[in-house]
Amino acid sequence: MAEFRMPSLGADMKEGLLVEWxxxxxxxxxRGDIISEVETQKGIxxxxxxxxxxxxxxxxHPGEKVPVSTVLATIRAPGEEAKAPHEEGTEEPTFxxxxxSIAAHRKEGPEEQPPELAPATTAGKxxxxxxxxxxxxxxxxxxxxxxxxxxxxxxITRADIERAAEAxxxxxxxAPGKPEAGMRQAIATAMARSNREIPHYYLAxxxxxxxxxxxxxxxxxKRSIKERILPVVPLIKATALALGKAPELNGFWIGDRxxxxxxxxxxxxISFRRGGLVAPAIHHANLKSLPELMESLHDLITRxxxxxxxxxxxxxxxxxxxxxxxxxxxxxxxVIYPPQVALVGFGKITEQPWAENGMLGIRPVQxxxxxxxxxxxxxxxxxxxLEAINQYLQKPEEL
Amino acid sequence: xxxxxxxxxxxxxxxxxxxxxxxxxxxPDENMQEALDIDSFDVLTFxxxxxxxxxxxxxxxxxxxxxxxxxxxxxxxSRIE
Amino acid sequence: xxxxxxIQITYREAVREAIREALQRDExxxxxxEDVGRYGGCFAVSKGLLEEFGPERIVDTPLSESGFTGAGxxxxxxxxxxxxxIMTVNxxxxxxxxxxxxxxxFLHMSGGLFNVPLVIRxxxxxxxxxxxxxxxxxxxxxxxxxxxxxxxxxTLEDARGMLWSALEDPDPVxxxxxxxxxxxxxxxxxxxxxxxxxxxxxxxxxxxxxVITYGASLFKALEAAEMLAGEGIEVEVIDLRTLxxxxxxxxxxxxxxxxxxxxxxxxxxxxxxxAEICARIMxxxxxxxxxxxxxxxxxxVPMPYAKHLExxxxxxxxxxxxxxxxxxxxxx
Numbered sequence: 041m042a043e044f045r046m047p048s049l050g051a052d053m054k055e056g057l058l059v060e061w062x063x064x065x066x067x068x069x070x071r072g073d074i075i076s077e078v079e080t081q082k083g084i085x086x087x088x089x090x091x092x093x094x095x096x097x098x099x100x101h102p103g104e105k106v107p108v109s110t111v112l113a114t115i116r117a118p119g120e121e122a123k124a125p126h127e128e129g130t131e132e133p134t135f136x137x138x139x140x141s142i143a144a145h146r147k148e149g150p151e152e153q154p155p156e157l158a159p160a161t162t163a164g165k166x167x168x169x170x171x172x173x174x175x176x177x178x179x180x181x182x183x184x185x186x187x188x189x190x191x192x193x194x195x196i197t198r199a200d201i202e203r204a205a206e207a208x209x210x211x212x213x214x215a216p217g218k219p220e221a222g223m224r225q226a227i228a229t230a231m232a233r234s235n236r237e238i239p240h241y242y243l244a245x246x247x248x249x250x251x252x253x254x255x256x257x258x259x260x261x262k263r264s265i266k267e268r269i270l271p272v273v274p275l276i277k278a279t280a281l282a283l284g285k286a287p288e289l290n291g292f293w294i295g296d297r298x299x300x301x302x303x304x305x306x307x308x309x310i311s312f313r314r315g316g317l318v319a320p321a322i323h324h325a326n327l328k329s330l331p332e333l334m335e336s337l338h339d340l341i342t343r344x345x346x347x348x349x350x351x352x353x354x355x356x357x358x359x360x361x362x363x364x365x366x367x368x369x370x371x372x373x374x375v376i377y378p379p380q381v382a383l384v385g386f387g388k389i390t391e392q393p394w395a396e397n398g399m400l401g402i403r404p405v406q407x408x409x410x411x412x413x414x415x416x417x418x419x420x421x422x423x424x425x426l427e428a429i430n431q432y433l434q435k436p437e438e439l
Numbered sequence: 440x441x442x443x444x445x446x447x448x449x450x451x452x453x454x455x456x457x458x459x460x461x462x463x464x465x466x467p468d469e470n471m472q473e474a475l476d477i478d479s480f481d482v483l484t485f486x487x488x489x490x491x492x493x494x495x496x497x498x499x500x501x502x503x504x505x506x507x508x509x510x511x512x513x514x515x516x517s518r519i520e
Numbered sequence: 521x522x523x524x525x526x527i528q529i530t531y532r533e534a535v536r537e538a539i540r541e542a543l544q545r546d547e548x549x550x551x552x553x554e555d556v557g558r559y560g561g562c563f564a565v566s567k568g569l570l571e572e573f574g575p576e577r578i579v580d581t582p583l584s585e586s587g588f589t590g591a592g593x594x595x596x597x598x599x600x601x602x603x604x605x606i607m608t609v610n611x612x613x614x615x616x617x618x619x620x621x622x623x624x625x626f627l628h629m630s631g632g633l634f635n636v637p638l639v640i641r642x643x644x645x646x647x648x649x650x651x652x653x654x655x656x657x658x659x660x661x662x663x664x665x666x667x668x669x670x671x672x673x674x675t676l677e678d679a680r681g682m683l684w685s686a687l688e689d690p691d692p693v694x695x696x697x698x699x700x701x702x703x704x705x706x707x708x709x710x711x712x713x714x715x716x717x718x719x720x721x722x723x724x725x726x727x728x729x730x731v732i733t734y735g736a737s738l739f740k741a742l743e744a745a746e747m748l749a750g751e752g753i754e755v756e757v758i759d760l761r762t763l764x765x766x767x768x769x770x771x772x773x774x775x776x777x778x779x780x781x782x783x784x785x786x787x788x789x790x791x792x793x794x795a796e797i798c799a800r801i802m803x804x805x806x807x808x809x810x811x812x813x814x815x816x817x818x819x820x821v822p823m824p825y826a827k828h829l830e831x832x833x834x835x836x837x838x839x840x841x842x843x844x845x846x847x848x849x850x851x852x
Contacts, residue, residue, distance in 0.1 A: 170809055171806050171807045171810075172807060175807050191810070191811060192811060192812070195811075199810075231665070251655070256501070261498070266487055271481060341480055366479050
């Protein structure tokens with residue numbers, strides 16, 4: 041029996057509101073089917089199922105808001121017998137982790153993970169905080185350094201965490217006329233974590249966009265207006281291909297180690313008109329042709345702004361690309377979206393004097409930056425990566 | 440087609456792209472993309488819609504000629520049959 | 521007799537009824553100990569049983585705890601179901617060798633051939649001005665020994681029902697009857713019978729603090745809980761009932777909802793059963809704790825004779841109330 045759980049759609053998500061089921065008990069599902077919709081701080085997300093089987097039981101109903109990883113439904117694997125209605129499991133529901141491991145006669149359960157805890161120290165200051173309060177702080181995303189303890193010897197207790205969480209909520213909701221406050225809070229959490237945990241290093245390079253722009257203009261001339269390719273598309277493709285030369289930038293930093301990812305799913309930062317942004321994934325960007333990429337991007341931007349993203353698009357990105365050139369920005373200094381380990385920034389393409397082979401000319405120039413996690417990679421690799429992007433952009437016809 | 444009608448079409452097409460914009464405040468001679476805070480993706484969507492409404496396909500090399508609302512109205516007026 | 525009929529009964533009478541029922545139901549059962557027959561038991565528990573069952577089943581013994589406990593072990597090995605009564609837990613130390621080296625060990629030493637279905641009852645605890653050689657709470661020591669069960673009935677229901685379950689157990693079971701409970705009087709169903717001997721019970725549900733206790737301290741904890749409820753503090757009171765095997769799941773589950781634990785134990789603090797409970801909480805519910813575990817134990821002195829000193833040496837309601845308030849409402 042498989043468990044379909046409330047997915048974590050990013051480092052910043054704590055809970056989700058189940059909006060709709062698209063299946064009912066007894067329905068067959070295939071891996072990748074959209075079977076429910078969940079409202080998060082990033083809007084309504086279509087949730088895909090990750091296993092084949094038959095829906096056995098729906099456990100959470102529309103309108104219920106539940107924490108990440110709550111079981112929403114159970115799914116019977118193909119061939120598995122339907123469960124007898126009264127045969128309730130022997131699991132002990134009271135604890136997420138083992139009650140007690142001492143008694144030798146107690147039968148050993150599977151190794152269980154200790155709960156997630158808020159860090160007990162910040163900047164060398166150790167907090168006097170109860171174990172239960174630490175656990176609760178992690179669950180409610182409360183920063184211990186903002187909490188005043190009222191327990192014995194001014195220890196921080198559960199009550200203090202609950203008060204702080206309540207205060208956080210109030211602060212968020214008072215933002216006048218901003219329905220996006222939830223998203224703001226989500227971004228705040230993720231970016232604060234990024235800045236706190238990730239030792240960023242930054243590299244920048246100027247790229248001569250002459251070849252790419254010339255190629256694009258002639259290419260677009262052959263195309264109808266509906267098939268035109270925007271300059272951002274070759275940039276995404278060049279990034280995706282360059283990762284082949286710097287695989288350490290394509291992955292996740294989890295549990296103190298780098299988990300390299302084979303597939304290249306480029307998260308593309310899309311801002312909302314009223315503030316906030318998401319960076320949903322363009323799957324397998326390195327394997328798509330430029331027209332296919334343009335189509336993916338069009339689809340993704342339309343659905344993002346229309347509030348119809350899929351869960352895999354929110355969770356799968358292995359690197360982020362951020363383009364701020366439209367706003368006249370020359371250089372982007374990115375903040376990595378954890379647990380990713382790199383972000384590539386593209387600035388505006390401007391005409392600039394360019395000296396080459398002893399000659400001065402005017403070229404369309406674009407500044408490309410890399411923000412990378414120094415735990416996962418070093419500047420040498422980052423430099424190779426930026427140079428690879430440059431090389432790909434010199435031969436746009438091969439992209 | 441009269442300029443007034445072209446302007447109406449432009450605003451109708453822009454409405455879903457910039458739902459919160461107040462077109463009354465749009466100065467006819469300022470940079471439209473900046474004033475409306477729309478990105479190159481929005482611009483492309485906008486031009487595709489105009490093409491579907493008015494049958495005028497704007498080539499990329501003409502982008503520089505249609506920076507302002509007045510530019511755009513003039514550009515479209517001269518090309519509509 | 522109607523099923524719902526209640527009778528008024530004392531703890532002493534409940535234990536006597538339990539012994540009487542056992543003697544009636546199973547002819548292998550007999551009672552032996554000092555003064556259990558003609559005198560009717562030094563706490564008058566077995567009064568009248570000699571007349572009813574005769575000297576073969578209510579056996580007065582010489583003043584030799586080691587001797588008659590050993591006799592009980594021998595009888596149990598021989599197929600009988602003896603109930604050995606030892607006057608107080610202090611005297612049981614004279615029989616400690618029989619209990620630990622023989623009763624608790626025989627099954628192991630015989631390669632699993634011989635169980636020892638023996639029940640030993642003894643009084644424990646203070647509060648009756650019997651001073652330092654008759655009033656200690658050493659049940660925690662016995663809870664240290666693998667191979668035996670240690671029961672501490674506090675309620676009338678358990679006083680009436682634990683004995684039969686203990687006799688049914690194939691291995692040695694020690695039952696500790698608190699001296700100060702013998703005169704406790706209350707209602708019990710007329711048909712009250714055997715109860716389980718392996719689970720703790722929540723005697724009062726509450727959300728703010730788990731008080732873990734057993735024996736006579738249970739009633740002090742319940743009284744304290746009543747007073748605290750008047751001040752808006754809801755205490756969950758857990759009666760352990762059995763100290764070995766210790767039902768840790770019940771108190772760990774309780775702590776998972778209250779996040780605070782206070783242990784009340786008349787025994788001494790150092791190395792006592794309260795220390796074991798505290799250790800299990802650390803092992804099994806550390807991340808549930810919102811305050812340090814606290815203990816209210818007997819003072820680490822020989823039990824005084826003077827009434828006011830004896831009271832001062834034992835856990836009292838006031839201390840439970842004060843400690844509970846500090847744990848729940850601490851401010852600095």
